Amino acid sequence: NRSSTIKDAVARALDISKLGSALADLHTKRSQSSPGLACPLTKFHNRQLPTTADVTADKSMATMMVALRLLQKRGFSLDDLERDTVLLEFERGLAGIPGCPKTTVSCKAGDSFRSMNGTCNNLRNPKWGMAGAVQRRLLPAAYDDGLNLPRKQGVNGSPLPSPRQVSNAVHRGTKDVTSPFLTLHAFQFGQFLDHDVISTPVTSAVYDCCSYNDDVDNCFNINFAEDDPYQPRFKEGYCMEVKRSSGVNCESSGIGPSLQRQQINKLTSFIDASNVYGSSDEQLQGLRDGNTPFMRVSEGADGPRVPNGNDSTCKAKPDEGIHCSLVGDDRVNVVPSLTSYHNVFILEHNRLAERLREEFPDEEEAFQQTRKLMIAIMQKIVYDEYLPSFLSPLAMKKYKLGNLSPYKYDPSLDPTISNEFGIAYRMGHTWIPMFMAVFTKEFQPSFGRFTNETYEDPSMTYIESQNGGPSGMEGLAYWLSAKKSPATDRILEDVVRNDLFLNPTKDTSFDLAALNIQRGRDHGLPSYNEYRKFCGLSTMSSWRTRFGDLTDAALSRLEEAGYSDPDDVDLFTGALSEKPVPGGALGPTMECIIGDQFHRLKFGDRFFYKNPETGYNRDQIEAIKNYSLASLMCRNYKFERIHFPDIFRVLSPLVDCKDIDDIDLTPFLSSSLPDLPRPPESFPKPIRNIDTK
């Protein structure tokens, strides 16, 4: 009898899913005649599933979730559902249980270069950190139904406040306080780095979710129950369309019930410049210049630039020669200063490749050596420059992130990006400035736009150099150097909190703070207090009890946000409301989640540049240590003066680029030689290839 109930549930779920597919087809036909229907969160902030196999798995997962829900309604408990009888029936009915992303991995020990998709980094667990891996979890998901449905209820059963209400109460305001210590490079490098380590694809459901509000497996819109202060757009009845992140069911995520919905990461978790090279061999093929050591570029008015991509992925103006870009991560067109960062890293690859090819006549070897060096440079910038510019000295020490900590690879550490990091690291949204601008070499403004006028519009990167002045790409980087970053606090500028992806024709826009909160709930993240406990910190017990890490004002804002219990507060909101740890910009909960992730990305990466087995020798590491993002910018973007040694710090003096050394490539040119013991300091260095002369 139970068995027929299960069979029946699977059959009904399949019917429902067929109906869903039919509706989707209908919608695809309709949207071909009016492309405006596509959800900008999917279309522009491009997070589509990478392969057709992923899309099939995604659909099959949604079907399974429907079947599971039907069974829960018929009295099956979570334990019942995990029994083999249910799983067997699913196996049969759904042609295999939609499980972990299927990737066959065969590792060759002794590979000298990391794979493109991140597999075989950890030889015992070759899927750790790979593209398509399930996001790690610090705590089991707290879905409303234990399995799949977003966290919508508080601890005492009352509904959580709408994310927009929380956004209005906590994340709204004017950011008139600029950071006393960060330049805008922190903002732009921060996002660039994010796009190396995580991209969470959204469901393959192609229809407009606002027309399918009840499709709980695919849609999780923010519906406005009453008028909002932002008028006239956000009025009662407004639907802010949110597609759910694509779900997978994958036991290997290890934590929580095995049937819980999990989210995946499209990218390699490792800091491996996958934003430059892509996260698969196929992706690289489209980005590399044939089999040469070089990356593909397009020819712009001011020389080579980031290659052109498909013009439907941004607001291109092909008639005026303005195109969308194609790089290793598909969010490259979101804002022009991000494109400028992608551009400079491609130029740097080609600059280094030009020099390394002389040493490595084999084109593949020259390409891989250049890629390896670029990754090392990226890792150096992250750990020696970027992280210490906003993490407290305490966190840098605790998580061994600084360059004084000795390096030893730890194969027991899973480097895979955690689901919680994907929410916490959105703290960078507080650094998004109100304007974007192109500056002159003297750091004077020459062109500016409100940030919300630049989304997905590459025009600024196409501004041409005049009278020897900067190109748009360069001028955007000068601007990042000339300006201080907005303060790291709970506030997000209205350009992203009201006007994100503003579409005047459809009269729609998004609130990034609300999206972050909604996304956390979509992923079933437990509340802020649960993460305080996880991090070994005290918890907030009432709105009235003094609580060290939040000011009284912050506590009352959380109460005003409409949470009925302190145990309900969302992670993003609570953690961003904390007072900074002395010497840093973030509170202790943020530092705990972000610090631990960067610890894993360092010590859990077998190819980390400091690992002598796969990385570099002492001289090479020394050369990398003496290179910097500031120098990289000087070499490619003709800066006159730049904050040096630390481009992220306002207090780093402005130094003439002529006085900043380029990377010393000598130790890399002799890298084919075995690592000889170092001579005493007073001896002259051995000459290259001395023994062949």
Ligand code: HEM
């Ligand atoms: C103008 C600049 C930026 C814009 C327009 C932007 C926009 C967005 C949007 C629309 C999302 C997806 C929201 C959702 O549907 O859940 C997102 C996700 C995210 N953002 Fe940003 N962002 C910007 C800058 C930054 C910065 C500076 C950082 C960090 C320093 C950052 C970190 C992240 C992270 C970690 C995610 C989650 C990624 C994923 O899991 O797919 N963003 N951002």
Ligand SMILES: [Ca+2]
């Ligand atoms: Ca990566």
